[in-house]
Amino acid sequence: MFTYYVYILKCADNSFYTGITNNLEIRLQQHRSGFTKSCYTYKRRPVELKFQQEFNDVLRAIYFEKKIKGCTRAKKIALIKGDFDTLQTLAECRNATHFKYQPLDE
Numbered sequence: 001m002f003t004y005y006v007y008i009l010k011c012a013d014n015s016f017y018t019g020i021t022n023n024l025e026i027r028l029q030q031h032r033s034g035f036t037k038s039c040y041t042y043k044r045r046p047v048e049l050k051f052q053q054e055f056n057d058v059l060r061a062i063y064f065e066k067k068i069k070g071c072t073r074a075k076k077i078a079l080i081k082g083d084f085d086t087l088q089t090l091a092e093c094r095n096a097t098h099f100k101y102q103p104l105d106e
Contacts, residue, residue, distance in 0.1 A: 004061035006068065008051040008080060011044035016076050020065045024052060050080045 005024040009017040017040050021027035031041045041047050055061035078087040
């Protein structure tokens, strides 16, 4: 059985890269050495590991990776810091048309 890792790297240009692997040590070495020229991190080196989460189920890892990739920068920073209160606040809908902002009909 494999262990899968979802990880976030901070790049030299201050952007974030999110990925998934079953061997974090080798994958980090590949990012740092510029193993693949077509990789997002190739021209953004050096990179620094900021977050990692272990999974035993590859499907859960893939789901989590996709979820992070859809997050705003602010949400990624909150996740990296482990600031789950801020993460919860950022996840709340702030759209004026959201049902919680509508007057109650009586």
